[in-house]
Amino acid sequence: MIKIALAQRNYHIGNFESNTKKIIESINDARENGADLVVFAELCVCGYPARDFLEFKEFIDYCATAVKQIAEVCTGIACIIGLPTYNLKDEGKDLFNSAYFIEDGQVKAIVNKALLPNYDVFDEYRYFEPETDFNCIDFKGHRIALTICEDLWNTIENPLYITRPMDKLITQNPDVMINIAASPFAYNHDEERIDILSNNAKQYNLPLFYVNQVGAQTELIFDGGSLIFEAGGKLLDEMPYFNEHTSYYTLDKDASGKSTITFDHPHTIKSAHTSDIEQIHQGLLLGIRDYFYKSGFSKAILGLSGGIDSAVVCALAAEALGPENVMAVLLPSRFSSDHSISDAEDLVKNLGCLSETVAIKNITEAFETALQPQFQNLPFNIAEENIQSRSRAVVLMAMSNKFGYILLNTSNKSEAAVGYGTLYGDMCGGISVLGDVYKTQVYDLANHINRDTEIIPVNSITKPPSAELRPGQKDSDSLPEYDILDTILMEYIEHR
């Protein structure tokens, strides 16, 4: 009988001090709570995805130093951590994506990842050599089949890889599977993950402990939701999404020698009860928060037009960073409608964030006057439209430079996909909050934010979308209605 702690944590790429501290504290906590083994996520030591940092020797050396520090405190308990390690053979790439099993201050076993995802957001084969040798780990009367993320992911039809690590490991008669992962959030990914992992627990008839990361890094959000299955595939427990958490489980064998899992805390299966839009909402909050925190920023700025996109971004930023850290700038032009300004003002009032108004009329006129010798009497067209959007960007970036705010981009995925925006204008920003959210989802998000009370003015949600760069302009002058456009984009972008 062993007690296993699953430590679901938020790591920070290249911040070895923070990651190591977090891992060591979790080991100490787990030991105090009577755990025999504490399991962390894939590449937890350096953060995931570390990308080209992996090509620097110093970065790999930092990982090795962290292992020494972690091993030193890992006495009276065992742990599983993930890190890049050198491939000592002459041939093949220089690194493995490894899991270390540490017990009583010593690295007792090393497992390397065999299936290296290199599709969609993944680029692992760029850095890592795939493992071809597989061995179980014996620990206190249990035999553990330890794998890393994608190693369990090759069970689908038309599989991407020609090998299955578990098919090799199962021949050594393990009694439990542990998988450490860095599996990013997508609003439909939680169900897919449960399906695939459940199939493994069923196919190999073994219990399965699955530990994911949580937190945002680069353009990815890791949603946690670590999972525990009994042999046969039944989902026993599910850890929280979008938050750090530790859960404890007792692994034992029954009279027939079959492994069993028991635990004290209430059984929770959250994924079934959380709507897609609530997941997106939580994911975006975590994304904003971690982008600012991990980059060393605290204050955000954005242009508030009175339209739905900037309203939703402003509401999300105020929730993620606190309204006192969000500066909303109204930038009316000669084409801005009265309701745009009043809708923006209402939102600022509802959120309690900071705001300023900078009219751009004199600025755009200065551009038009300066360009008069070149433009002569050519008709007003997209050139003058874009001058407005770009003048706003210059104002926002000037305030960013002067006061240290980071500009939030307010483009949604639909308009970004079709190029309905101004390059160096409304396409500017350090983080694109809605860049992976279709316009129709932005509406859902606005209604979700308003579920208890009107935060986003209803008028911002119900009025026809417009860039307001010429009189009477509407998005539908240039684009299909968004429900049609989004269906097309979804088929093209997500389903190819």
Next chain:
Amino acid sequence: MIKIALAQRNYHIGNFESNTKKIIESINDARENGADLVVFAELCVCGYPARDFLEFKEFIDYCATAVKQIAEVCTGIACIIGLPTYNLKDEGKDLFNSAYFIEDGQVKAIVNKALLPNYDVFDEYRYFEPETDFNCIDFKGHRIALTICEDLWNTIENPLYITRPMDKLITQNPDVMINIAASPFAYNHDEERIDILSNNAKQYNLPLFYVNQVGAQTELIFDGGSLIFEAGGKLLDEMPYFNEHTSYYTLDKDASGKSTITFDHPHTIKSAHTSDIEQIHQGLLLGIRDYFYKSGFSKAILGLSGGIDSAVVCALAAEALGPENVMAVLLPSRFSSDHSISDAEDLVKNLGCLSETVAIKNITEAFETALQPQFQNLPFNIAEENIQSRSRAVVLMAMSNKFGYILLNTSNKSEAAVGYGTLYGDMCGGISVLGDVYKTQVYDLANHINRDTEIIPVNSITKPPSAELRPGQKDSDSLPEYDILDTILMEYIEHR
């Protein structure tokens, strides 16, 4: 005895009509010139790198249609072409990077790439499954070991891959090697390529025909320079760099059965006689020309400051596109020095390109006035500096939008690497002409452009670099001298 034509061509990603036409015309030409076999480059049918287009079924179908069209005309001659094809096995990725051997209207043999580069600019493992089965091709009394690019590249110490296709093929007793490639330009790459391929011809003691692409695609430039080695490794012939070309060779066997190569045209080994800076110059011209041509553009615009970077970009653009297609805009501010304006005017005169002057003083004042309530009496700093650079970008983009010019970015690699530039200001542009050219190389390039006559005003080359965004500003106020900085950057970026 067979006569082999090597067809070094400039392909266009996804332009199946153009690529197929070019391949068919080359087959017809080669037949007229008595060739038995004409060899094209890797993935010539679709262009390289086709990236995520490869995930669209329609794209792969277009390749199959092109093969049918090519095979139809390929009678009385054989050809080797490259294209993506489906992997028909259930397991593994869906595509191979293939070479087709077509003879008398039929696909007689298919060879798939085994070693898929996934480092630096390469991402092939993202799309392709590696081949594990290897077979020579018999053709008119010769046995050909046909490989694709990287398949011959695994001979170095600490090799990236655990297999070597030629080690398998050599057991089938081929008498000649043919390698089709898409090997991008770097100014030191020509020598490395000759070394590695010569080592293959030596190690396997076989003659080697190597056909590369030429032309720019995405951010890559392919430099051609196809190579011909005799058994033992001696470089026999080298095709032109940066241009399309066809060369003919006769492959025969001597009395001992050893393969020999003869050819009529003069023996040329160009790489040894071309300086690095001349190669860079030629590469950048090809890069500009193909970016515009393949994107459907013809006219360029840039801001001309009187400094060396924009002067070199302007001279390169005038040479690549014709001076009548280049619009240089002088954008003086209150901090622009007199010599900046006169140096820019001299360059415009020397090149004969178009020019306009748009003073930005009233524009930057309009921004400062509009922001006065927010900035109050805070001192002039980087915010006001960047307003100037961004105002210039808005003017240039307005002219781009009004007249259809494409903005050339004038940042060099050194300043881009350290962030010495203005985001959404001088960092704007559709193509970054000097984005991979260090500042010290920009000086070399300027002197090279002036090798016969003073095109770039000497004063632009000799004066201390300055952004001229505040009085008396010099680059050296913020950065090390460029010879020191470039040494550091080269160690960090190129050598990690």
